[in-house]
Amino acid sequence: NYFQTQTNTLSGETILITAGPTKEMIDPVRFLTNRSSGKMGYALAEEAVKMGAKVILVSSVDSLPISKDVQLIKITSAEDMYQAVMDKYQQATIIIKSAAVADYRPKQISQQKLKKKDGNLIIEFERTKDILLELGKKEDKPFLVGFAAETENIDEYAWSKLERKNADIIVANDVSREGAGFEGDTNIVTLYKKNHTKKELPLLSKNQTAKEILLEIHRDLKEGVR
Numbered sequence: 001n002y003f004q005t006q007t008n009t010l011s012g013e014t015i016l017i018t019a020g021p022t023k024e025m026i027d028p029v030r031f032l033t034n035r036s037s038g039k040m041g042y043a044l045a046e047e048a049v050k051m052g053a054k055v056i057l058v059s060s061v062d063s064l065p066i067s068k069d070v071q072l073i074k075i076t077s078a079e080d081m082y083q084a085v086m087d088k089y090q091q092a093t094i095i096i097k098s099a100a101v102a103d104y105r106p107k108q109i110s111q112q113k114l115k116k117k118d119g120n121l122i123i124e125f126e127r128t129k130d131i132l133l134e135l136g137k138k139e140d141k142p143f144l145v146g147f148a149a150e151t152e153n154i155d156e157y158a159w160s161k162l163e164r165k166n167a168d169i170i171v172a173n174d175v176s177r178e179g180a181g182f183e184g185d186t187n188i189v190t191l192y193k194k195n196h197t198k199k200e201l202p203l204l205s206k207n208q209t210a211k212e213i214l215l216e217i218h219r220d221l222k223e224g225v226r
């Protein structure tokens, strides 16, 4: 019946979800981070559990409510997230990278609190590993979903990320739009898919957006896009 098919659509799937920002320590009391609440990733985790999936959530955020059925792995930095994801990816049939991963980290982490001095402070940053890009190169890669928060040229950037990272879907949103921001409970996203179609979702709650994304993944898997 309808209820059963709605609730068990993802039974048998193990979904690895990354959520929220990473934090890159500068010294023991300061870090560089991204503007991200983790709410979209948590909504995905919650809805995936409701649909019958086994869920592993890798996140620096542990203050949001979440089902006891979700296995939460708490991380801090992009490097931590990389290690946790590489450790778990083989258990996953689907990976959804909704995390806002720092692209750079301080080249040196000061062991002591930096003291202020006269003049400007210059910190050298180095690149972090691109987790999605690395996953896309794996021969045994699961179904890969990336996110992209943009402020301009959404189409162009989303299609190029889909291609470059060898993802199956890129979920893009224009964060300059009302209702698609960071801390809110709503989102407006467009799904960019491997077969070169795109699907625009209207303004929805993050939970409803999550459900639509998961149903789209389910449809692709049923059609053999693995």
Ligand code: CTP
Pocket (backbone or CB within 6 Å): 078, 097, 098, 099, 100, 101, 102, 103, 128, 129, 130, 131, 132, 133, 145, 146, 147, 148, 149, 161
């Ligand atoms: N991502 C990742 N590891 C990184 C950076 C990004 O896994 N070190 C993932 C994000 O979780 C997201 C996707 O890649 O699912 C796209 O992230 P985004 O920041 O939009 O793309 P970048 O490739 O970092 O490009 P830019 O920030 O320059 O737009």
Ligand code: CA
Pocket (backbone or CB within 6 Å): 101, 102, 103
């Ligand atoms: Ca980035």
